[in-house]
Amino acid sequence: MALLEVENLSIGYNTKGGYLKAVEGVSFALEEGQSLGFVGESGCGKTTIGMALMGLLPSNGSITQGRILFEGEDLLEISEKKMRQIRWGKIAMIFQAAMNALNPVQRVVDQIAEAIMTHSPAVGKRGAIEQVKDLFQIVGIPQERMRDYPHQYSGGMKQRAIIAMALACRPKLIIADEPTTALDVIVQDQILEETKNLQREFNIGMIFISHDISIVADVSHDIGIMYAGQLVEYGAREEVFESPVHPYTKALLSSYPTITGDRSLLQPIPGETPNLIYPPDGCRFCDRCPGAKPGCGEESPVWVDVSPGHKTLCYHC
Amino acid sequence: MDNQPNPILQIEDIRKVYKTKGSVLGGPGTDVVALDRISLEIYKGEIFGLVGESGSGKTTVGRLIVSLEKANQGEIFLDDVEITGLKGRALKGFRRRVQMIFQDPYQSLNPQRSVYDTISEPLAVHAIGNPETRQELVEEAMKSVGLSPPGDFLHRYPHRLSGGQRQRVAIARAMVLRPQFVIADEPTSMLDASISAQIFNILLEMRENLSVTILFITHSLAAARYLCDRIAVIYRGNLMEIGPGEEIIRSPRHPYTQALIDAIPKFGHSGEIKRYGTLLGTEREGTNGLCCAFFPRCKVASETRCGEERPRLNECSPLHSVACHYAEEGFEL
Ligand SMILES: Nc1ncnc2c1ncn2[C@@H]1O[C@H](COP(=O)(O)OP(=O)(O)OP(=O)(O)O)[C@@H](O)[C@H]1O
Ligand SMILES: Nc1ncnc2c1ncn2[C@@H]1O[C@H](COP(=O)(O)OP(=O)(O)OP(=O)(O)O)[C@@H](O)[C@H]1O
Ligand SMILES: [Mg+2]
Ligand SMILES: [Mg+2]
Numbered sequence: 001m002a003l004l005e006v007e008n009l010s011i012g013y014n015t016k017g018g019y020l021k022a023v024e025g026v027s028f029a030l031e032e033g034q035s036l037g038f039v040g041e042s043g044c045g046k047t048t049i050g051m052a053l054m055g056l057l058p059s060n061g062s063i064t065q066g067r068i069l070f071e072g073e074d075l076l077e078i079s080e081k082k083m084r085q086i087r088w089g090k091i092a093m094i095f096q097a098a099m100n101a102l103n104p105v106q107r108v109v110d111q112i113a114e115a116i117m118t119h120s121p122a123v124g125k126r127g128a129i130e131q132v133k134d135l136f137q138i139v140g141i142p143q144e145r146m147r148d149y150p151h152q153y154s155g156g157m158k159q160r161a162i163i164a165m166a167l168a169c170r171p172k173l174i175i176a177d178e179p180t181t182a183l184d185v186i187v188q189d190q191i192l193e194e195t196k197n198l199q200r201e202f203n204i205g206m207i208f209i210s211h212d213i214s215i216v217a218d219v220s221h222d223i224g225i226m227y228a229g230q231l232v233e234y235g236a237r238e239e240v241f242e243s244p245v246h247p248y249t250k251a252l253l254s255s256y257p258t259i260t261g262d263r264s265l266l267q268p269i270p271g272e273t274p275n276l277i278y279p280p281d282g283c284r285f286c287d288r289c290p291g292a293k294p295g296c297g298e299e300s301p302v303w304v305d306v307s308p309g310h311k312t313l314c315y316h317c
Numbered sequence: 318m319d320n321q322p323n324p325i326l327q328i329e330d331i332r333k334v335y336k337t338k339g340s341v342l343g344g345p346g347t348d349v350v351a352l353d354r355i356s357l358e359i360y361k362g363e364i365f366g367l368v369g370e371s372g373s374g375k376t377t378v379g380r381l382i383v384s385l386e387k388a389n390q391g392e393i394f395l396d397d398v399e400i401t402g403l404k405g406r407a408l409k410g411f412r413r414r415v416q417m418i419f420q421d422p423y424q425s426l427n428p429q430r431s432v433y434d435t436i437s438e439p440l441a442v443h444a445i446g447n448p449e450t451r452q453e454l455v456e457e458a459m460k461s462v463g464l465s466p467p468g469d470f471l472h473r474y475p476h477r478l479s480g481g482q483r484q485r486v487a488i489a490r491a492m493v494l495r496p497q498f499v500i501a502d503e504p505t506s507m508l509d510a511s512i513s514a515q516i517f518n519i520l521l522e523m524r525e526n527l528s529v530t531i532l533f534i535t536h537s538l539a540a541a542r543y544l545c546d547r548i549a550v551i552y553r554g555n556l557m558e559i560g561p562g563e564e565i566i567r568s569p570r571h572p573y574t575q576a577l578i579d580a581i582p583k584f585g586h587s588g589e590i591k592r593y594g595t596l597l598g599t600e601r602e603g604t605n606g607l608c609c610a611f612f613p614r615c616k617v618a619s620e621t622r623c624g625e626e627r628p629r630l631n632e633c634s635p636l637h638s639v640a641c642h643y644a645e646e647g648f649e650l
Contacts, residue, residue, distance in 0.1 A: 015477075041509050043479040096423075096480075096507075107338075144347060147338050154372035178507065185536065185580040187371050211509025214581070255510045257517070257543035259566050259581060266514035266543065 001072055003205045004030040004053075004173060009066030011048050011057065018277040022048045024229045026066075028222075032172070033199060035206040037220030037237075039213055039252070041273060044226040046209040047096055050175045053207075054093050055083045070173070089119050092171040094162055096178045096209075101162060102150040108161050109146040112168055119169045135164035138194060140187070163191065170202060177209040192219050213256065217241055222309075225249045228274050228284040235310030246312045247289045283314065291316060322360040325498060325530050326382065331355045331391035333377055333554075351377040353554040353610070354391070356630075359498075364524055364531045366545030366562065368538055368577070374554040375534045376420065379500040382532070383417045384408075395498065413443050416491035420503040420534075422483035426475040432464075433471040436490045443494065458489040461527075462519050481512035488519065495527065502534045517544055538577055542566045547636070550574050555610040556630060560637030570639040572618075573611045609642070617643055 011023040023045040030036050038046050051057050053068060055075060068075040070091065075083065095101050103111055112135065113128035123131070136143055139160040150158055159180065166174055176195075180188040196219060199206055210216050216223060223240040225233040225248065233246040244250050251269045271288040274280050282297040283289070289296065293316050301313045333352040351374045359365045369375050380386040382393060384400060393400050395415065403411050416439075419425040426435055436455045440446055446454060456467040462485040464470050475483055484504055491499055501520065505513035521544065523529050535541050541548050542562050549559040550573065558571040569575045609615070609623045618624065622642045630640040 039509075042481040042512050145337065149338075152335070152337050154376070157372060159371075185370075185538075185577060189580045211512075213510065252510060255514045257514075257537075257539040259539045259542055259578060263542060263563065266517060268514040268518065269511045 002029040002069075003032040003034075003071065005067075005069040006049075006053075007067045007069070009049070009052065009068065010064045011045070011052050012062060012064055013058075014060040014062075015277070020276045021279055022061075022229055022276060023052075024279075026226075026231050028224055028231070028234065030173070030205050030207065030222075032205055033203040034222070035199065035208060035220045036222045036224065037208040037210065037216030038224045038226055039210060039216050040226030041228075041252075041269075042211065043273060043276075045229045046226060047177055050093055050177050050207070050209055053173075053175055054087055054091060055080075056087070056093075088115070088171070089169050090171050091173045091175065092166040092169065093175040094166045094177060094179045102158060104150055107147050107149060108153070112161070112165050115165055116168045131168070132164070135167055138167065138198065139164045140190060140194070160187075160191065163195075167198065171204065173205040173207070175207045175209065178211070179208065180215060188215070195219065213241075213253065225252065228279065229276055230284060230313060232285065232313045233311070235306070239307065239310040243306075243310075245306050245310075245317045246285075246314050247291050247317060248285045249312075251288075251290075322358075322363075324358040325361040325396060326359040326532075327392075327394040327397075328358070328378070328382075329356050329392045329394070331378075331381060331388045331393065333374070333381060333386065333388050350554050352381075352388075355551070355554070355556050356391075357549055357556060357559060359530060359532060360547075361530055362524065362528055363546040364520065364533055364544050366541035366548040367532060367534045367551065368536065368541050368548055369551040370536060370577075372553075373551045375536075375551065376502055377554075378551075379417055379502050379532065379534055382498075382500060383415055384411075385417075409443070413439075413494050414497045415500070416494065416496040416498075417500040418484075418487050418491045418502060418504050420506060422480060422487050422507060425487055426483055428475050431472050431474055432459075432478075432486050435475075435486055436493055439490060439494050445494070454493055455489075458493040459485075461492060461523065462486075462489045463515060464489060481508045481516070484508060484516060485519075488516070492523065492527070492529075496529060498530045498532070499523075500532045500534065503536065504533075505540070506536070513540070520544060538566060538581065550577070553610045556640065557611065558637075558639045558641075559630070560634075560639075564634075564637055570633055570637070570644045571611075571641045572615050572643070576614075609640075611641075 007027050009023060009026045013020045013022055026049065028036060040046060052063060063076060102108065109129060109132050112132045113125065116123055116128040116131055133143060136146060141157055141160050153161065163179060180191055198204065208216050208219055217237060220237055223235065223237050224231050225246065227248045233240060233249045244253060255266055255268060257266060269288055274284050280297065282299050283301045286292050286296040301315060303311050303313055304315050305311050331352050332354050335349045335351055336346055337349055338346055367375050367378060381388050387401060395411065400411060433455060436458060437451050440451045440454060459465065459467040459470065464485050505516050520531060524531055533541065533544055545562045547560060548562045548565045550557045550571065552573050558565060558574050565574060569578060607625055607627065609618065609628055612618045612623045628640045628642045630638045632638045633644050
């Protein structure tokens with residue numbers, strides 16, 4: 001049984017302008033101890049999926065269809081009480097705006113110790129602080145900085161404290177929403193390396209959400225490329241990066257600055273992402289697609305298998 | 318740029334120390350040396366990249382330049398005027414000419430203020446224009462960062478904007494006063510590639526059309542390479558290497574710069590991921606204050622030279638300087 005199975009999930013938000021379809025028909029599965037990366041443009045629905053898995057959608061958000069099976073149980077069917085045990089205990093999330101998630105008037109060590117004690121009161125304050133020490137070692141913050149307040153940390157240190165917080169209750173699944181974006185490459189490299197080790201050691205399933213392909217490429221077994229609320233390509237990392245098929249995936253891969261090769265002008269993808277209140281008929285990338293064919297703007301694309309496990313939402317590529 | 322570089326900003330021998338709380342065991346508070354006697358010049362009209370890892374002091378440089386923070390030692394000159402002593406009208410004029418775009422668009426925008434309120438606020442603070450001309454200036458700034466048509470965004474609040482849109486609002490707010498000097502502190506670290514590429518291109522256009530000088534703070538050498546004429550690499554508050562961007566990337570002279578380059582997962586258009594060996598060693602003890610700042614992690618360092626004497630910044634080729642005892646003879650992996 002997969003740790004997590006998401007089937008045909010659609011999520012939207014009530015807004016002044018109408019119902020915004022943030023996520024449409026997304027399906028994926030994650031085995032225990034495996035990792036999955038979601039990459040896509042700002043606003044494509046990555047955080048929304050994470051929040052739905054945590055049962056933390058804002059009050060104007062709602063799930064219109066689909067199932068979220070975690071250890072075989074549909075999270076959309078269980079009570080809030082049960083969900084509260086799963087949240088942070090079994091599924092933890094590193095939030096995108098994590099740098100602000102720390103309480104500014106409480107010492108970092110106390111915040112993390114509190115999180116540990118909430119879920120395992122038996123540990124006691126002393127035990128919890130011992131665990132925080134270990135966690136700090138794992139994420140690489142010097143112990144003498146434990147008693148600092150969050151504002152005394154640099155951006156990167158705050159991010160590491162947040163990662164320590166997510167690890168605190170030994171969850172089965174961690175959703176990491178832009179976990180290392182504010183970090184330099186060496187620290188990022190170390191944190192991702194540590195995360196991989198922890199994942200292996202404790203058999204944690206990970207979902208990495210990032211706009212930074214290189215992070216996702218580094219840590220994920222499978223990759224999902226998202227565009228305007230839909231998955232458009234899905235497959236093993238090597239497949240998706242080495243033989244991308246969807247025109248959006250290709251465009252995305254070539255809009256990164258690199259340190260190798262020529263320094264050529266970056267080509268942002270022309271045009272705008274579609275309005276998600278009135279999403280276009282047919283393929284959502286059609287307007288911006290260099291390979292669009294007549295008909296792409298009318299008929300909804302269907303999933304096409306490229307090779308075993310590698311599929312794309314486009315029948316022209 | 319002309320051949321004769323013309324400095325707009327000079328940082329001279331800046332040192333900044335922060336105090337922190339003591340350890341759990343009740344030890345004394347420690348001092349964090351955020352910047353350790355840094356000197357550099359930024360030329361008029363260039364995009365200057367300041368690259369370094371988390372906690373290296375990049376944001377501190379920015380905060381010192383916009384006087385959000387005071388240095389413990391050293392001086393900063395804008396157009397040959399020392400800025401720390403500025404008061405009254407001179408200070409206000411300075412604040413108008415120098416703007417900072419912050420790292421985190423989620424934190425830097427006030428959630429209670431609409432896009433219009435946010436971008437027009439600096440105009441109100443500096444009593445520029447009347448309500449009508451202000452609206453025009455705001456719309457112009459919005460168009461320059463691709464928030465168009467402005468009418469679609471003017472009355473929105475930050476929670477209804479995507480990360481990329483928020484950062485564009487922050488840039489428009491910085492640009493609305495037509496500053497001479499802008500500090501962009503990791504302006505795209507929260508944004509995806511295509512939007513980053515747009516923002517990079519917006520910064521390039523701003524430099525072109527509005528003749529603004531930009532200090533671009535980043536942890537990404539790839540981004541710095543794309544945008545910057547010159548790049549400075551700092552490590553734990555020390556300037557390690559400074560020079561023309563392409564030269565720094567292609568022939569780094571400092572082992573730390575080389576280590577930074579090596580840590581980037583490299584995948585080109587073919588999508589393959591490569592990793593190189595690194596000049597990072599395991600941490601070892603260094604005599605603080607005496608040794609090279611990178612000595613504790615440097616694989617090529619020697620105990621006798623690097624462990625006991627901090628290298629000075631020396632010119633190794635025109636416009637390219639490096640602080641490493643091994644810069645001249647070179648090093649091998
Ligand atoms: N609380 C909300 N109310 C209304 N619309 C929302 C809300 N939160 C998100 N949205 C909209 O839903 C869509 C998906 O947003 P989401 O935050 O999931 O995107 P994302 O992929 O995480 O983007 P980013 O990379 O910028 O973080 C966007 O169009 C966004 O504007
Ligand atoms: N208010 C403060 N009190 C104590 N220490 C501070 C304070 N602000 C910064 N520091 C310390 O000064 C050093 C430099 O911090 P700074 O924010 O300039 O780093 P940075 O290079 O911008 O890092 P990042 O890439 O993580 O944003 C860090 O060690 C940080 O912990
Ligand atoms: Mg998000
Ligand atoms: Mg910073």
